Amino acid sequence: MDCFICDTCGQDVKVYEGVLSWLNKDGELSNFRVTHRDDVDVQRKCEVRSNNERQDLYKVSSFTGYLEFVQDLLSWWTKGFRIKDFKRLKEIMGTLSLYINEKLSTLIGE
Ligand SMILES: [Zn+2]
Numbered sequence: 001m002d003c004f005i006c007d008t009c010g011q012d013v014k015v016y017e018g019v020l021s022w023l024n025k026d027g028e029l030s031n032f033r034v035t036h037r038d039d040v041d042v043q044r045k046c047e048v049r050s051n052n053e054r055q056d057l058y059k060v061s062s063f064t065g066y067l068e069f070v071q072d073l074l075s076w077w078t079k080g081f082r083i084k085d086f087k088r089l090k091e092i093m094g095t096l097s098l099y100i101n102e103k104l105s106t107l108i109g110e
Pocket residue numbers: 006007008009010011035036046
């Protein structure tokens with residue numbers, strides 16, 4: 001199931017190779033990106049240097065990790081943070097949701 005695409009190189013990202021990152025600056029969350037994790041062994045440098053927050057893709061694409069991420073967003077919201085890059089965040093959340101649904105469907109055999 002390779003439904004994540006790297007925002008830097010355009011190749012498929014397996015959940016254990018990926019990172020979700022964003023910029024947390026001046027009360028705004030922006031520049032949400034899914035990329036490969038940098039890997040010196042294969043000379044891969046896809047992570048976004050300017051982003052200062054990151055989560056492992058395998059964590060955020062698990063059911064509990066996804067809900068924790070939503071809780072984090074809500075908690076920033078209550079602190080008055082603004083989301084500047086909502087369109088991209090919405091796409092990423094949609095892909096995460098599809099991925100989790102497919103995984104759950106496989107587990108229960110539907
Ligand atoms: Zn990449």
